[in-house]
Amino acid sequence: MNALAGLSTPAAVVDTAKMDRNIARMQQGLRELGVAFRPHVKTAKCVEVARRQQAAGAKGITVSTLKEAEQFFAAGFADILYAVGIVPNKFSQALALRQRGCDLKLITDNVEMAQALGRFGQEHGHRFEVWIEVDTDGHRSGIVPESALLLDVGRAVAESGSVLGGVMTHAGSSYDFDTPEALQEVAEQERAGCVRAAERLRAAGHKCPVVSVGSTPTALSAKSLQGVTEVRAGVYVFFDLVMANVGVCTPQDIALSVLTTVIGHQPDKGWAIVDAGWMAMSRDRGTQKQKHDYGYGQVCSLDGKVLQGYVLSGANQEHGILSRVGEPDFDIVTRFPVGTQLRILPNHACATGAQFPRYEAVDAAGVQEWPRFYGW
Numbered sequence: 001m002n003a004l005a006g007l008s009t010p011a012a013v014v015d016t017a018k019m020d021r022n023i024a025r026m027q028q029g030l031r032e033l034g035v036a037f038r039p040h041v042k043t044a045k046c047v048e049v050a051r052r053q054q055a056a057g058a059k060g061i062t063v064s065t066l067k068e069a070e071q072f073f074a075a076g077f078a079d080i081l082y083a084v085g086i087v088p089n090k091f092s093q094a095l096a097l098r099q100r101g102c103d104l105k106l107i108t109d110n111v112e113m114a115q116a117l118g119r120f121g122q123e124h125g126h127r128f129e130v131w132i133e134v135d136t137d138g139h140r141s142g143i144v145p146e147s148a149l150l151l152d153v154g155r156a157v158a159e160s161g162s163v164l165g166g167v168m169t170h171a172g173s174s175y176d177f178d179t180p181e182a183l184q185e186v187a188e189q190e191r192a193g194c195v196r197a198a199e200r201l202r203a204a205g206h207k208c209p210v211v212s213v214g215s216t217p218t219a220l221s222a223k224s225l226q227g228v229t230e231v232r233a234g235v236y237v238f239f240d241l242v243m244a245n246v247g248v249c250t251p252q253d254i255a256l257s258v259l260t261t262v263i264g265h266q267p268d269k270g271w272a273i274v275d276a277g278w279m280a281m282s283r284d285r286g287t288q289k290q291k292h293d294y295g296y297g298q299v300c301s302l303d304g305k306v307l308q309g310y311v312l313s314g315a316n317q318e319h320g321i322l323s324r325v326g327e328p329d330f331d332i333v334t335r336f337p338v339g340t341q342l343r344i345l346p347n348h349a350c351a352t353g354a355q356f357p358r359y360e361a362v363d364a365a366g367v368q369e370w371p372r373f374y375g376w
Contacts, residue, residue: 002302003366004259005341010280011259012356013343014370015304016363018255019237020052026219026236027056033225038062038081038212040234043350045373046359047075049237062232065376066093073102081105081212083168083232085133085141086113091120098126105165109133109143111156118160129165130157131210132201136193137186139172145197154206166210166229167201169194174217178247178291183221190218195227220248238349241298245290251298251306256353257343258297259360260320262336270328271321272336276344278315282351296320297344297352304343312344320344 004013030037039053042064050061050072060079063069069080070093078101086094086106097104106128108114114130121128132153135142143150157164171190177183190213201208213225214232216239225231238256239249260276278296287294299310299322310329314321322336329335336342346352353359359370 003362004302004360007259007360007367009259009261009341010276012353012359013257013259014049014238014359014361015255015257016361018253019049022236022239022249022253022255023053023056026233027053027058029220030231031057033222035225035228036060036230038214038230038232039237040064040083040214040232041068041072043234043237044353044359046370047072048361048370050075050077053237059230062234066090066097067375068373069097069102069104071373073097073100079103081107081131081168081232083107083170085109086117088116088120091117094128095120095124095126098128103129105129105131107131107133107168108153108157109135109141111149111152114153114156114162115160118157118162122161128162130162131166131168131212132157132164132197134167134169134194134197136169136190136213137171137173140170142169143197145193145200150197150200151204154201154204158206164201164206164208166208166212167194167197168210168212168232169197169214170232171213171215171218174215174221175242175246177217178245180221180247183217183247184223187218187222188224190215191222191225191228198227216243217246217248235349238353240349240352241294241345241347242286242290245287245292251345254345254349256349256359257300257304257345258352260342260344262322262338262340262342263319264338265333267330267333269323270330270332271323272332274312274320274322274342275318276312276320277318279317280352280355281312281315281320281344281346282348282355284346284348284351286347294345294347297346300343300345302341302343306345307342
C-alpha cells in the first residue's frame with residue numbers, strides 16, 4: 001500500500017529522493033564554477049529542507065522575511081541575508097536579531113534608507129552590514145551598475161556608520177526565457193553587471209567583498225562566474241512547472257506535489273472533481289503565458305507518475321476540475337473513480353507550499369511531517 005494513501009487531503013507532499021537530487025545537482029554545479037552557494041529558503045520555509053542544503057555544502061541562507069530570519073536563527077542558522085529592501089519599521093526587528101548574535105545582512109537601493117539605517121544604528125551603538133541591490137535586467141528593484149546613484153548609496157552607507165558588505169542582484173527576467181542559449185546570456189548579463197557594480201564601488205574607495213548573484217535558471221545555466229563570490233537560488237530545491245517550461249528541469253524532477261482525492265464527476269463535460277482547489281494549489285497561473293499551459297497543475301498518479309494530457313484545468317476555493325487537454329474524456333468516471341487519490345504538480349512551488357502548515361515528506365521508510373513557517 002502506498003504510504004500516502006492514508007493521508008487526509010489535500011496535503012503537500014515532498015518526494016525527498018527527488019529533492020536530494022535537486023540539491024546535489026545545484027551544489028555540484030556551483031562547486032565546479034568555484035563559488036559559494038547561499039540558498040534562498042523562502043521556497044520551502046522549512047528547517048529540515050535547509051539542513052539538507054547545508055549538509056550538501058551550502059554556506060549561509062537567504063530569506064525573504066524577518067520572520068524567516070528569526071525562525072532559522074533559532075534553529076541554528078546564523079549567516080543570513082535578508083534579501084528585501086530594509087525600511088524603518090523593520091529596523092528594531094533587525095537590530096534585535098543582530099544583538100542576539102545573528103550575522104544578518106540587510107539590503108538597500110537608495111540613499112534615504114542607507115542614511116536612516118546608519119542613524120538608527122548610531123543611536124543604538126550598532127553598525128549594520130548593508131549590501132547594495134543592483135539591477136542587472138530591469139526586472140524589479142535595484143540600481144543599474146553604471147548609475148551615479150550606486151556610488152551615492154555606497155557613500156551614504158559608509159558615512160552613516162554602517163558597513164558596506166557587498167552587492168547583490170537577482171536575474172528575475174530569466175523566467176521569461178526557455179532556451180539554453182538565452183539563459184546563458186542572461187546569466188552572463190547578471191554576472192557582468194553585478195561584478196561591474198562592485199568594481200565601481202571599489203574604485204571609489206569602498207570595500208566590497210561580496211558579489212552575490214542568483215536565480216534558479218541562471219545558477220543552472222552560467223558558464224562562468226568570474227568575479228562572483230556567491231550564488232543564491234531557491235525554487236530549485238523543489239522545482240515546479242514554470243521551471244520545467246523554462247527548461248532547467250523536467251516534470252519528473254519536481255519534488256513537491258499536492259495529494260488530492262476525487263470527490264465527484266461531471267461526466268458530460270469529461271470532468272473529475274477533486275478536493276484541491278486554489279486554496280491548495282494557489283492562484284498562481286505562471287505557466288499560462290509559457291509554451292505549455294498546465295492550468296492549475298499537472299496531474300500524476302498516486303505513485304507520482306505523470307499522467308500525460310491531464311491537468312487541473314479549473315479551480316474554486318476547495319474544488320479542482322481535472323480534465324484532459326484537447327478533448328473531453330468521457331470515460332473520466334471509470335478512469336478516476338470517486339476516492340481515487342492523485343498528486344498535482346504545482347505551477348509555482350513557493351506559492352503552493354505557502355498554502356500548507358507542513359509537508360508530508362515521503363521516502364522509502366514512509367512519511368514524516370515537516371513543519372514550515374508562516375508570516376512576516
